[in-house]
Amino acid sequence: DAGVIQSPRHEVTEMGQEVTLRCKPISGHDYLFWYRQTMMRGLELLIYFNNNVPIDDSGMPEDRFSAKMPNASFSTLKIQPSEPRDSAVYFCASSLRVANEQFFGPGTRLTVL
Amino acid sequence: DAKTTQPPSMDCAEGRAANLPCNHSTISGNEYVYWYRQIHSQGPQYIIHGLKNNETNEMASLIITEDRKSSTLILPHATLRDTAVYYCIVRVPGNTGKLIFGQGTTLQVKP
Numbered sequence: 001d002a003g004v005i006q007s008p009r010h011e012v013t014e015m016g017q018e019v020t021l022r023c024k025p026i027s028g029h030d031y032l033f034w035y036r037q038t039m040m041r042g043l044e045l046l047i048y049f050n051n052n053v054p055i056d057d058s059g060m061p062e063d064r065f066s067a068k069m070p071n072a073s074f075s076t077l078k079i080q081p082s083e084p085r086d087s088a089v090y091f092c093a094s095s096l097r098v099a100n101e102q103f104f105g106p107g108t109r110l111t112v113l
Numbered sequence: 114d115a116k117t118t119q120p121p122s123m124d125c126a127e128g129r130a131a132n133l134p135c136n137h138s139t140i141s142g143n144e145y146v147y148w149y150r151q152i153h154s155q156g157p158q159y160i161i162h163g164l165k166n167n168e169t170n171e172m173a174s175l176i177i178t179e180d181r182k183s184s185t186l187i188l189p190h191a192t193l194r195d196t197a198v199y200y201c202i203v204r205v206p207g208n209t210g211k212l213i214f215g216q217g218t219t220l221q222v223k224p
Contacts, residue, residue, distance in 0.1 A: 004156075033212075043157070043200075043214040056211070091156050102212060104156025 004105035025094030135201030
């Protein structure tokens with residue numbers, strides 16, 4: 001298996017633009033997680049899905065952020081409009097079950113100018 | 114989930130054992146101790162987890178004290194590739210998918 005796949009790996013955009021990050025989890029994994037990592041706040045969970053259904057989105061910072069999982073093999077994290085403070089590395093992870101180890105993707109480094 | 118305390122940084126000589134401590138004095142009886150690490154610019158990687166017995170896998174050993182208030186992750190023969198930030202996390206598996214990452218310990222393996 002190729003592991004968790006994220007795209008793009010790097011994204012540079014201007015303030016106010018819409019940004020869409022993509023994730024393909026490991027095949028057969030029922031859980032998908034979106035994390036954000038910054039120097040100030042460290043690694044924090046934004047939202048996670050079970051069988052394509054959002055379970056906990058309490059970490060989503062505000063309404064500008066939205067996440068979807070239209071099928072078992074694809075998820076998106078959208079920021080609209082983007083702001084400079086959204087600059088961070090965004091990781092996607094998946095696991096077979098909620099108690100199992102989480103496998104992380106390589107991350108998307110987002111820079112909002 | 115219980116809070117954990119780790120030293121911010123540690124050094125280890127290449128080829129020697131690296132012993133990374135973690136305090137979790139408020140751990141509950143059903144909470145597991147998990148260890149992940151993050152090598153620079155990569156996503157976190159699962160290492161090992163345990164409840165109360167010591168655990169060993171191909172990557173590391175986990176030693177949990179009898180009162181479960183602290184644990185130690187042991188990398189038996191550290192290599193330069195083990196240089197990373199190591200996170201100790203306490204959670205109840207099955208309760209929630211959340212992994213709450215603290216600041217971790219930055220391990221520098223030196224030649």
